[in-house]
Amino acid sequence: MDSLRQLAINEEGFVFNPATGESWTVNSTGLYILKLLKEGKDEDTIARQMAAEFDVDLETAQRDVVDFVEKLRSYRLL
């Protein structure tokens, strides 16, 4: 969580970690999830919120959030 909070996130989708010098590119939905994670929301809440706002069913949203979080973990951002 700590590393997440430090991230500098640019609206176009460029993510920079000032502590490590690493950077990432992220698409719009990824950016959306990243921001909510930064606010401390949990995965299920994020998936529900996403299903309400985007043209996606809840089940897919849940799977995709889990997958995205796994990816963040592989980058040690979580």
Place this chain on the structure above:
Amino acid sequence: MKKPYEKPVITKVETGLMNKFGNAPYYARKVRTAIDGVSIDALVQQFGSPLFVLSERQLRENYRKLYRAFAARYPNVQFGWSYKTNYLQAVCAVLHQEGAFAEVVSLMEYEKARRLGIPGEKIIFNGPYKPVEILEQAAAEGALINIDHFDEIADLEAVAKKLGKQIRVGIRVNMDTGIYPQWSRFGFNLETGQVMDAVKRIQAGGHLVLTGLHCHIGTFIMEPDAYAQETAKLVQLKYSIEEHFGYQIEFLDIGGGLPSRNRLKGTYLPPEILLPSVEEYAEKITQALYDHLKPGDFPTLVLENGRAIVDEAGYLITTVVASKRLPDGRKAYIADAGVNLLFTAFWYKFTVEMDRDLPGVNESCVIYGPLCMNIDVLDEGTSLPPLERGTRLIFSPVGAYNQTQWMQFIEYRPSVVMVMEDGTVEVIREQEDLSDIERRERLPEKLQLNSIAAE
């Protein structure tokens, strides 16, 4: 109105990979919704997944394009269809309709050609192992037999004696054309003089009449000059044989080996940059003929191309049945077809197309097959947008050497259909079921399990 959805993707900026255009958008990201106008969806609905699809139109077009490239430059051209490349009856039938002879290399292939109704005199019989019984049949039926080794000369002489007639034969030659590796294990070597020894031997026997020379320098030959060398050497050999032995060499068979528009693993550049055009090959070969043939002499030029004709006519439709995250963060997809069906996946990196336009940026991923085997990988590293479960991936070109070298292993083999020129779709090989696999098996009485269970 809800906002349009794209699966979330995050990609680390890594040294050496900082280029969003690197692999995108087209090469790694193509959409194909139909094959020759028949939708992928309809094909799968009707015939299931995975599914091999062959295009009659493409098959004929490739054949004609290649044939015209040669026929427009030289007056006497004959193609032989290399059965081993794809011997599904429908494929052979299309190519025979186009005018190809059958080029076979085994008893089984010979029988296949005959069963399809191809007369012996339109069969070119090659290969290092021709059992005597089929040699006898082929000789009796007037097939063009290209001799591979000295033992076969002896076999054929015995056949000739038995049939009480002289047999017209060709001999296979191997030679240095600058191509590596040199396929020196087939036929008689030119440079060492082995060919001339073979001709001498044939003449001494008196039962065989040499009428043709055959050579196949290898496969996926990217150098037109190699064929020019081959052709020139065959013409010189022809005259030298005619002069010293009095035989009349009527056909020069330069084999197959032209590349298909496929991407060999390990080659950096794509086929459209790496590969010369068909016309370039035809130009070099016919130029070599005109440079070395005597005026007015036009022996039949025989070609036996396989992959160059059928590879691009074949597609494999597969379905993404699952996805997972690998420990290294890469995405992995499991498709319902694997190396059991795509034997050529061992040396080609195929074009992978999706049946729908998926939003999202490309992610690096691996595509696995369904086999519970570590080697079952269709693409060990490509770049695709996040795929939904159920997405169809279309692999191509896969028309060559897959329907002959596929394995019955773990899974049933799927249907093969042909999209016909008139837009209809024909099943040309049905999907297998358990009966196909067990039909030839016998379970000994004492091993019958139900009898144990009954006790």
Place this chain on the structure above:
Amino acid sequence: MDVVVGITGINAIDNPGPGIGIAKSLKEDPELSVQIVGLAYDAMEPGIYMDWIVDSAFLLPYPSGDYRAYLERLRYIRAQTGLNFLFPVLDAELPLYIKYQKALEAEGIRTFLPSLEQYKLRGKDRLEEVAQTIGITAPRSAVVTSYEELARAAEDIGFPLMVKGVFYKAYKAFSLPEAASYYSKIAAEWGYPIIVQQVVTGEEMNVVAAGDGNGNALGMVGIKKTWITELGKIWTGVTIKNDRLLAAAQAFIERYRWKGAFELECIVDLENDTVYLIEINPRFPAWSYFATGVGVNIAANIVRSALGLPVTVADYEPGKLYIRFTDDFVVDMDVFQKMMLRGERR
């Protein structure tokens, strides 16, 4: 005359591409008013950030991908910048540009490149033939495709010897086991055939030059590297006038009607007065600015020749020094972000 020139190889790193040298050369032509469009394959290529030389920069798809995607990108860049001439300088992209030079020209993007036939002359299996044609010598060599042939060739040539791929890779071997291990290494990576070559001793000398495709030179400079880096790249050098070397380059241009830039790498055995041809590079070397610096602006002459402008082929003095040096500068992250997200800097 306004020219918008695309240049690849702007990776001015420790193993530099030739791009920045070409860009500097073009900017130094007093009559050409050149806009430089830097074409990069990675957002970290230094040239992207050198805005005092490179006016705008764009990322290209890898040449290993679909040609249509590549062409589409070039079209886009042309629409944005008016790109009308392009210098491809990297080995990996040359086959694409050579094969499609006509198609690109039809799109309004001119190049100045050899034909495919000419391009094949660079193969190491043709070195002896080319050397003979242009009046010099090539090291004794053999084309081998098996261990037996390798052993036979090694016996013939003697150790040490060079083991080389036709287009890439070269290793020096001092024994048969060592040669065999390089042989299998190259074969596994680049395929057959493998070339075994005599090691010749002498001074390494190189020529950068260009031909106009009709047998005329567009400039020519001979150099000797006096200091090379651990990667084997020139760090300092000196211009030289070795008649046999220059005559060979002239003959190369005349005999083969070579079109475009090239470099001949040679070893000159002064004791026996023999010039050995070691390698033909069908493009500018990374140090091509050296020629411009001594008054022979080959890059500008290529652009001039392509546009039908007058060309002057200047002479140069031997004894001029080439000095490479390191430098550094600092930029904001936003250019990098733009390169990552949009693939361009304008």
